[in-house]
Structure formats: C-alpha cells, structure tokens
Amino acid sequence: MRLRNRASSVRGSVFSLGLFLLMALEPAPAQPNTSGAELMKRSSLIFIGTVSRMEAVSFSGVRASKNTAVVNVDRIIEKPKAVSLVEGKQITVELKDPSLFHEGTRATFYAEGWVLGEGVAVKETGHELIAATAAPQPQGAEEKRVQTARQNKMDAEVRSRIANADMVAVGRVTSVRPLALAAPGRKSITEHDPDWQEATIKVDSGLKGIRSGKEVVVRFPASEDVAHYSAPKFTVNQEGVFFLKKDKVTGRPKALLGGAQVDAYVVQEQKDLLPKEEAARVRALMKRR
C-alpha cells in the first residue's frame, strides 16, 4: 500500500505512476502510514471502495471531469453523522491523481466533502491502494487502525487547546450571575447579544496558570442565539476541565472577586469544557508535551 497526500508534487505523481505500474505486475508490499493523523485531520469520510467508472459521476448534481470517478462503497470506516451513505452504494470521488486508478482499483479512500445532492460527492485527501492479491486483513483491523489515528487526532486537538489556553483547571462552578456591562462601551441591542454571565470556579486542580484551591471568574455567553448556543452554559455545582482565555471580548478585562480586581476569563466554544472524567487524560497529555 502507498499513502498519498496533498503534498504530492509532479515528481511524486511520476513516481506514483511508476509505482502503480509496478503494482499492476505484482502485489504491493505494505508501506508505513507515516502521516495518517495528518491525513485524518482533513478527512471526514473514510471508506474502502472499488473504482467502478473513471471520468464519471454517480449523480447529476456534480460535474464529471478527468479527475472524477464513480466508486462502489465496500466498507465505511468513518462518515459524518448527517450524511446518508451506506455500503453497497456508489459515491463520486474527485481524485487527486486519476492516473493511479482504473476500473477495478480497490483502495481505502480518505476524503472531505464536496457536493451533497441526490448522491454523495467527495474530494480525495489521500488513499491507500489495496492490491487485488493482498491477504484480507483481520476483521476490525482497519477500524482499529483508524480509531487509533482518530484518538491521536483528538489528543492533538486537546494539546493545541492546552497550548492556546491561558489557564487550564479542573474545578467546580460555585456561583453564576449576570455580567453588568456598564461603560466603557455602550451595549448594542441585537438578537446576537451574548448575554454574558459570570461564573466563579473553585479550582480543585490547577493544570496551567493557576494553583489548586484558588478561585477564578469565568465569563460565558448564556444566549441561545445561533451565534452562541454551542458555547458551554455553566450551572452551579457543574464540574469539569476548563480551558480558559483572558477576557478580550467583553470590553471589561477585570472582574471583582472577594472585593479584589482580578483578571477575568472567558469560554466561547463547546470544546473549552471537558467532562471531569477527562482530567487524567489531559494531565497525561500535558506531561507528554
């Protein structure tokens, strides 16, 4: 098997063509998946398929070109929840290098979305050819490999979130109150008003930027508006792992805590809060950084 990715150059294509010719003559040896995690970052659909027709499309809502192919979906490894794709159906794939494929070519396809209509059309982000004579893999081996890579990807996202946070803490919400936004800056009346709230969090375990036992003021948008609904909504006694950034969005960077002016923090994204059960994993990832 050979892994293709976006970084392929013309030289790589020529090399790939040569490799393809070699593969046509004899079974290809397996090659290490050196950039699987990177590939998966850009791939929301992973499936094993067999090319049915080259330069063709599987439904009328997408245009055929030299790079498009109709592929039979043999096995779905991962797919977005909303996309209606089942094994045995056909899908349109825009190939990065169609010279590597022909009718009957079987491969694991890594892809990102393109067009969703009567059928599904995707753009290849990479692939691994499966030689016709290759020994069948044990049941679940492909899924396990993908799961591992997917876990690696999720870990990388958490590490990135740790790196970008000013403070990371395991703690519990002890109070929630509306944020009184007075001057400076007159409040605009809009349906997208975040409806900022202030929560006080008692830190059980400080992982970054704060010590255990301290308290911190965290602001979050309580609004259910489309612009804010996915942000965490804190309630008293809620526990979790909090990824906090200093407040640069409300116009009031300081907050009152125990009568003293302290830095205020904000959360705006769903992933800024993880369940408390994830604390051990976050600690482990911090040690490995």
Add this chain to the structure above:
Amino acid sequence: MSNPTTKSPVFRWVLLGMLCTALLILAGCPPKVPDVQFTTIPVSVPADIFTLQNEAIAIQAVGAPGATSSQVINLDSLRAKVALFDAVTLFEYNPGVLKEIPHTVQGSNIVADLGAGKTYVIVVTPKDRILDIYVVLCTLDKYRDVINGIRPDLLDSICKVILCSPDPQHGSDLFVQFPDLGTIRTQLAIDGRQIGGWGPAPPAGVCERCTRFTAPSLVYPVSQCGSIVVAPSINVVNMTPASLSDETNQDSEPFLAVDLTNTQRLAGTAFTPNPFGTSSGKAPIYVSTDGGDTWSLNMIVPSSGSVGTSDITVATSGAALKLYGGILRVPGNLLLNILRTSDFTSPTTMATLRSRQNIDQPFVQASPVNGASTAGINDRIYVGNNDFNVSDDRTATVDVSVDGGSTFSSVRIEKRSTGNAGQDGPSIRPAISHDGTVYVAFFGWRNFTGSTATSDLVVVRDDAGATGPNPFTSLTDPSDGLAGRLVVRNLTIPFSNAPTLGFERIGSTLSLAVDPNNSGTVYVAWADRVGNGDIYTIHVRRSTDRGVTWSGDLRTITNATCCAVAVANNGTVGFLYQQFVGSGGSSRWVTHLEQTRSAFSTISDAVLATVPGNAPARQFLPYIGDYNFLLSVGDEFRGIFSANNTPDLADFPSGVRYQRSANFTSKTLLDGSGNAVAVSIDPFYFKASAIR
C-alpha cells in the same frame, strides 16, 4: 377582470366545467346514483381540448357510515380526455383540506380504501413538458401585441415550433431561431423551459391550432391563460437532499435567490451546517438547477460556524450564475462579509468583497443597471445592515456598490435621533424596481426599555439607485422635511431574545416589495404589538405614489412572524407569513401564501404547511427564522420557509415532495439504512403561479 378569451364559448364551457368541479368539491355533492357504492362525477371537457392542467374529477363513496372498503376507480373516461399525464393522485376531501390517500394502479384503474360518505378527488398531473409548453404559449399570448408589432407572422411560426416539433428543444432556442424575440427575452422568461418533442407525430390536430392562435383557449388550460384562476398551481419541496437523509439539524432562517437568466437555477440558504464538519472553514448553500425540484449542498461560503454562519442572505443580479451574499462570518464579532461568486454551482469558495465588525443582520439585494448588464460588471448591490460602528447612534445603514462589488460605500439612512434607544432596529430591508429605483425600509427606534422598542417605520427612496451625491434622500417626511417617510409612528415592538411566539423569538420582522413594472407602487409588511392581547401582529400597507402617502392596514395577521411580500410581473401581490395558532400540544405553525390583485379586499390563500408547534425541541434561536423570503419571477412567486419536517401529507395541504428518505404512510423520516430519523426543522422551497 376582462380578457378576450372569456368571450369564447369554448372557454366558457371549460370554465363551467372547472367551476362545477370546484362546486362539487366544496358542496360535498350527494351521489347521483345511490345504488352503487360510489359515483364518479367527471368534469366536462370540450372535445378539442387536448389536455388540461391538473384536471380533476370528484367522487363520493356511499354505504354504511364509518365503513371502509377497497374500491376500484376506473380512469378510462379521464384518460379519454386527458391523454398525456404523469401521475394520478387521490385525495380525501374535507373542508379546506385535501389529504392524499394511498392507492395502487392496476391497468386503467386505481384501487384504494374509501370511506362511506366521504368525498374524494382524483387529480391527474400532466407531463412536465406540457406544463412548460403551457407557460411558453401563455407568455407569448401575453405579449401578443408586442410580438405582432415586431413581425406579424412571428407568433404562428413560433407556435409551430412549439407544438409541431418532433424533438424537444430548450425555450432559449427560440431566441436563436427568432432573434427578433431577443428584445423581450427578460419579459418572456422562457429560458430553461422545455418545449415541443411530442415524438414522431404530435397529437391529432395540435399543429393546426397554430392557425387559430387568436383563440388561445382552444389550446391553453384555463388556469394558466384564462382570466380566472380556480386555484394557483403550487409546488412545495423539502430542500434537504437525499444524501442528507440522516440529518436532524435545525435548518432555520432560510433565504432564496433565483438566476434571472435561467430561472431553473436557484440558490438557497439556511442555518445549515457543513455536514462534513467545520474544519474546511466553509459553510453550504443549497443549489438547484432544475427549477427547485431537486437540491444539493455546495460548500462555498467562507464561514466555519457550527451551523454555518450567524446570518446569511443571498441575491442574484442580471448576470448568469453570479451570486452575492451578506453574512455574519464565524469566527468573528458580528463580522460582516459581503461575498460574491461568478458561479454559485461551482465548488469555488465565494470571494470576500468587504469585511468589518460590529454589524447586524446583513440583507443583500442586487440588480443590473436598468437591465443592461449581463456580465455583472456594473451590478448594483445593496446590503442593508445595522452598523454599531457609527458615532451618532443612527445605525441604519446600506452598504452600496454600483460597480459589481469592486467598491462599496456605507450610506447612513437614519436622519433622526434614535433617542435613548441609541440605535435603530436590526432589520434594514432594500427593494429594487426594474427602473433602478431603490426603496429601503427600517425601524427607526426612538426609545428602548430593555424589552420593548418604541419605533417609527421609515421608508427611504433613491430614484437613481444611490448613484448620486446624496443617496436615499428622494423621499422626505412633511413633518420635519428630513429624508425618510415616517410610514407609521410610535410602534410598540416587543424585542424578546427568548421563546415568545411558540419556540420563536420576536423583535424585528420587516419586509418591503416594489412592483417590478411600476416603481411607484410599494408594499411594506411589519410586525408589532397592537396591545389587544396579541403577542405579535403583522400589518401590510401600500403606497401608490412612490412612498409619499400610505394606506391604512390592508391586512393584519395576529401572532405571526416571518412575513415577506413580493409583487409579480402581472401586479399580483404575494404575502408569505408563518402564524402560530393554538397552544401546547395542539399548537401549530401555519405557513400561508396569500395572493391578491385587489389590495387584499379579496384574497387567494394557500396553506403551504401546518405543522406541530411544540416539536421538534428548540436547538437554538431563531427556531424557524427571524426572516424567510418571497420573490417574483415573471408571473410566478418563488419562496422559502422553514418548518417541522414530519412526512405527513396532512401537514402540507398544497402538496409536498421530499428528496430525503421518508415514509408518508408511517409518517417517519428514514436514514440511508431505513432506520427512523428524528423530526427536525428543514427548509422548504415553493413556487406558485400568480393569480390573474
């Protein structure tokens, strides 16, 4: 209304038949022959009419009350009159509601379970090509005088191409064969239609009709060409593509644009996520290239919100495939992006023409320069928006470009103090007439208590499309001489960013439309709280003197939102709104399309959807939208709304078609494997012929 065709005896015969059918349906006529289990009441169809649109017969089953039995309904008499049809649909009739009944087709018969004492209606649907031919012939007839003025023999020649050609052609081919027609191409609006193509030989006597073109009722269906419409033809389509059958998102706040060079091509938007996730940084639009029958998602909007954007509207101008967009981009702090693509069906991400923060509710409309531009170079773009960057609290703004988006200027259209409100309302709505006149409506807030705005409804106008030195100052108010006519003063508008009307929020519902052929006639619709126990009431008013004076309320609708008005080419006014009725488990969101040719003294009302008001659960606000949209294309209305997507034909009295997998018998949505999918909010597209 007068029309030469009404003087034709044949026309009167056809009309009589249609009206008889309608009366039979409405009156629930007793069976003529009581000793059989049901009776068929065929419509009178003249022998020289070769087909009719949506021909119907009414039947009534008899027997013991409550009894149901399988019945065979013979279609031979119908087939003898209406040879070329695609589908037969059986409905159970109850006052105001037609509910589709499952049936099977066996040869010349259909078989269905019928209930004693109930009235049923059989409707046959002609082939799409015939419908296209109707439209083309009717349009030519409408412009008969113009075409005869170009060349007297033109109509007969064109008619023969349409009716006698053995091979199907595109409507646009007519402009190749008859270049003289090019001067009225826009008005004819027949691009994208398919004409001719009867096969080796057309139906007997069809060609000969062209020599009698002056008697169009011999050829045309009453409902397309006659002076009276029994009911407008309406198609409602759930826009969620088949390949998204597994989705359960709240696709609210929809918007629509139509490519005027080929009205088969449409672009729609909603709060729809990129199903492949946010990592690509692109949100989707809905695209159709077949007149709205099918839709696909095209990920071309540069925004990575969990549901795409925080606001989105789109508009076409006069250039093929070109699309403009106004969005609040994610991530961003009320980040306005004005976007453009030269081909909205292509996968290329839309280009950002303008970007700035602290903006609310961009609402884009566009037009060519007096219809002259086809390349879009000089397109005029108007993006209404509430700009919080102003220093004088007068936030109502229109971003204007008169060079296709190369450059923009921000025009402040509020000329009065906003008092302690410190700003205007979110909705700033431009509307463009064919002659270049641009109107803009907005809520000029004068006071705000925290939950209620006291507001003037203001309309500004620019007779030169905002190309002069003092844009949007053509219309002044006599009370103070300032630009902007105060249509209504001191409105009480509840501003609630929480569920208030059912699961929906309220606070800035506003729509504006101008007659495309008479820029002096303009309609405005808005919502406020009257104070008679209402939550929110929509009003419609009209000016026939370019906004100088305004009527009183022509129409009021209690407890409704998402209103949109449009004016068709023939002057018919369309009024779309979504009303919340009932309470709790019996509540409904009812979507209406009203049409009027008499300033709402008479109304043709079609219920497009009547869906549960308490389901599905709210995911975010807005639940169905702070707005929806209606526009006109020739003598058609095209529109879009969001609603509960339960596949229940009783919820869609004007009919509906789903692309996504659904079982209408079990009223269940299905995923790709046939498993049940939870009900959610979907966008629905519709088109409706304008009444005449």
